[in-house]
Amino acid sequence: MDFKHTEDRRMLGDSLRRYLTDKYDIEHRNKSAYSAPFHDPGTWQELAELGILSALVPPANGGFGGEGFDISVVFEEFGRALCAEPMLATLLGLNLLCRYEQQELVNELMAGTRKVAVAVFEPDNSDSLTDLQTTAEQSGDSWLLNGTKSVVYGAPTADLFVVLASDGGLYLTEDGEVAGYAMIDGGGAGQVTFDATPATQLTDDGVADVEAALDAGRLALCAEAVGAMDVLLAMTVEYLSQRQQFGTVIATFQALQHRTVDMAVEVEQCRSITTLAASKLDTPERARYVAMAKNLIGRGATLVGEEATQLHGGIGMTWEYAGSHYAKRLIMIDHQLGDRFIQQQRMAS
């Protein structure tokens, strides 16, 4: 048993942390995360140049990573910096495109010259891959897509869509009418409408691959939560240690100490389950352990987000305080790619 990352992954994490610490402070983040295009194209380009996107791609496709621990290292740093760049969308897209001999697109995505979004869920169905309404109809050599996809992360900035249709097929298109929006915790998503939109077919049965890609995305969210929890816990400890009331720092109050300790225990548990899920990502037990991790993260991250807000008192309620944005992100992560209740059901099967 060994809980240390490889030298390469430690370097990856260190260089990403250094970059984000130097170039991506919270003011910069908040400026780009809440208004169109809901990220900072300059930052994205620099992340690509740093090789961060290539870390999500296996060597067979020209990257240098792509395994569970590569994903967790990158996203934990994203969580620490609360980075709102469209990395989740890119992970999902790369994960799928690497399966279908789309090397040219993979190269462009790794280089940051194109951006992808994966369109799976729909307004009427935001959590399962069955009963989808978006259709794909063959028309000569091409296919025509019709329907509306929702919860498409990264859609406002994407120039490429991977679309799961009602026939279970997976389609690739550059078009689609995007109604983009900022999420309450930052970053962009969109509703994408296809109206006889031409597309090419990647596969006629993509459901299992989409499930696998979504599991990689869930692991990424778990790791992101762990990074953000670590930081928010440290901010909370620091705040309690300097805030004075009743003539003393409030860190001396046992009621507040014990709540903080319970946060710390959950952070360790969340780190453990994320590590376990990362180790299982490329095994037959993937779905079960990712479901476990996403369930526990859903509970743990919500607890840490809510408790941090409470322990900070009024200041934690303000937009100006960085901690409030961490708390929002931690609470909203449960809403992405299946909340804790959906993960419970996945554990049952």
Added chain:
Amino acid sequence: MDLTLTPEEQAFRDEVREFLKTSLPEDLALKGENLEELSKSDVERWHAILNARGWLAVTWPVEYGGTGWTAVERNIFEEECAMANAPRIVPFGLNMLGPVLIKFGSEEQKAEILPRILDGTDWWCQGYSEPGAGSDLASLKTRAVRDGDEYVINGQKTWTTLGQYANKIFCLVRTATEGKPQQGISFVLVDLDTPGIEMRPIRLLEGGHEVNEVFFTDARVPVANLVGEENQGWTIAKYLLTHERTNIAGVGFSTRDLAKLKRLTEAVKRNGRPLAEDPVFMGKIYELEADLEALRITNMRMLQQAKDGAAPGAESSMLKIKGTVIRQAIGSLYRTALGPQAAPFEADGIDFGIPTEAMYATAAYFNNRKLSIYGGSNEIQRNIIAKGMFGG
């Protein structure tokens, strides 16, 4: 990053499994599975089997007849034992006094006492808590006053687990009243045959006799029975708490109990359907399963840190909190799953339509409320962690 056991550790685990399969008596395993109370001779029989294999003193170095195991090996052994329903090693002599003597005892004490712990000649119990000194252990009042080459002990100890089986007790006693309370405490060994000592049972809420109170009235003990220096007792007690605690997380017990809970959901019905088909109830089980899987890794991470030389502290407190919370939650769901059939107290000979292994589950649930109270309550554990986080 590698979450699997090393080949050596795997081989060790297989060896433990094989040993349990061949050497754990069936009747003891069955009692464990059914959560029946173990008799003194049950425990002594199991200790003797372990001792014959050289696996009884899991916290002692080899030179004293111990296993010399690493924390990881110890953890593997304890998890396997728990999952096999083996009796738990009674820790007072083996895992508490033994390590204390090895660290603080005189050569004579080690030579005389350690072999008698191993071969079962002596059954030690613990005299720490007092009616007025629980979480605030340093406020203990039992006095040991020197009179020639004897201490005269007066006072009362309580929560003495399995004291009814013991012939010896190790005690924290007050030998000085000046200075800070911690500075006047000594660690002494007492023969329970000493005139002036009386042990009385305390009946617990589930009905069982597990703990006792011990009264000392002018009990005379040789000064030679002092361990370490006079007034060094607090250091010894703290050493014990931080360095020799085993199986804090109780992952093996929770794994066993969770498997039993899942079995039970197949066997009992709710609204005419197997409980296993109730998604709300099952959802709670799945969440506990996620908690337990995380704890398994947290435990290994912290054992690994200890192996790498980090001083244990906040980590063991975290394991204690989370481990007991999970174990109690599993027990609570088990009790709930039994519905109204959880209630029978003493009802031999009636078939309630529940599995045999569920017969004592409610009693065990009530008994296990102790988990978050003893060994430093979970609130005390939070204080310890908070001290590390906030300083002071």
